[in-house]
Amino acid sequence: xxxxxxxxxxxxxxxxxxxxxxxxxxxxxxxxxxxxxxxxxxxxxxxxxxxxxxxxxxxxxxxxxxxxxxxxxxxxxxxxxxxxxxxxxxxxxxxxxxxxxxxxxxxxxxxxxxxxxxxxxxxxxxxxxxxxxxxxxxxxxxxxxxxxxxxxxxxxxxxxxxxxxxxxxxxxxxxxxxxxxxxx
Amino acid sequence: xxxxxxxxxxxxxxxxxxxxxxxxxxxxxxxxxxxxxxxxxxxxxxxxxxxxxxxxxxxxxxxxxxxxxxxxxxxxxxxxxxxxxxxxxxxxxxxxxxxxxxxxxxxxxxx
Numbered sequence: 001x002x003x004x005x006x007x008x009x010x011x012x013x014x015x016x017x018x019x020x021x022x023x024x025x026x027x028x029x030x031x032x033x034x035x036x037x038x039x040x041x042x043x044x045x046x047x048x049x050x051x052x053x054x055x056x057x058x059x060x061x062x063x064x065x066x067x068x069x070x071x072x073x074x075x076x077x078x079x080x081x082x083x084x085x086x087x088x089x090x091x092x093x094x095x096x097x098x099x100x101x102x103x104x105x106x107x108x109x110x111x112x113x114x115x116x117x118x119x120x121x122x123x124x125x126x127x128x129x130x131x132x133x134x135x136x137x138x139x140x141x142x143x144x145x146x147x148x149x150x151x152x153x154x155x156x157x158x159x160x161x162x163x164x165x166x167x168x169x170x171x172x173x174x175x176x177x178x179x180x181x182x183x184x
Numbered sequence: 185x186x187x188x189x190x191x192x193x194x195x196x197x198x199x200x201x202x203x204x205x206x207x208x209x210x211x212x213x214x215x216x217x218x219x220x221x222x223x224x225x226x227x228x229x230x231x232x233x234x235x236x237x238x239x240x241x242x243x244x245x246x247x248x249x250x251x252x253x254x255x256x257x258x259x260x261x262x263x264x265x266x267x268x269x270x271x272x273x274x275x276x277x278x279x280x281x282x283x284x285x286x287x288x289x290x291x292x293x294x295x
Binding site for chain 1: 210232
């Protein structure tokens with residue numbers, strides 16, 4: 001006796017075009033129902049509906065996710081780059097510890113870091129929603145941000161020493177009090 | 185705290201059907217329960233799409249069964265409402281009852 005089953009072409013199409021979260025279970029259900037007497041028309045209808053739902057959902061979801069991902073990515077990038085630029089720019093004028101911790105710089109940096117953090121967090125959530133190796137992506141993003149931040153801070157800290165720029169106070173400390181020479 | 189979302193009609197029907205079928209709740213049995221209670225056929229893919237949305241909302245959990253030869257080596261996925269799902273179904277049912285009770289045109293038609 002010939003064993004009944006769903007159309008093979010239909011299953012092939014479903015595997016190629018209708019691959020979703022529960023597509024394996026759906027294929028199993030189709031096979032089970034066809035062996036229990038459902039017609040191939042019924043199977044074709046189910047296959048077409050499944051492909052339509054997956055394709056429609058994928059298109060809608062990918063467009064929305066692409067826009068939000070681009071927005072958060074731009075925001076994070078701008079915040080990180082502004083932080084780097086601010087630190088680099090300010091490092092030229094930093095002569096004392098007091099200069100480094102001026103309220104304006106600290107508040108601006110905190111706001112920028114907050115924006116970068118929110119952007120990063122949103123990107124991680126989007127990746128999780130897409131179920132695309134969320135942990136790897138978030139770790140990579142964190143690593144890049146930390147490397148950029150630490151690299152900039154290290155460069156800023158060593159820049160003054162390399163240039164030999166010292167504050168008037170530091171210069172006077174090293175050189176000692178000015179020596180008054182007697183007139184010749 | 186997660187923002188509470190309203191359930192769509194199919195989502196609510198799928199959730200209630202999963203509660204009704206209880207232990208043997210998988211795609212076909214849920215679709216059959218909906219068909220028997222509503223009198224309308226529902227596509228399996230629509231049921232799975234609704235189940236996926238319910239899972240995303242944390243209202244239902246899934247567990248894979250054993251693959252069988254009858255299903256071409258594919259495993260069944262069994263669905264079970266979470267405590268939040270049971271609570272959501274209870275609240276949605278109570279809301280519908282309250283809304284329907286004030287309408288004279290629906291009197292005697294809602295059990």
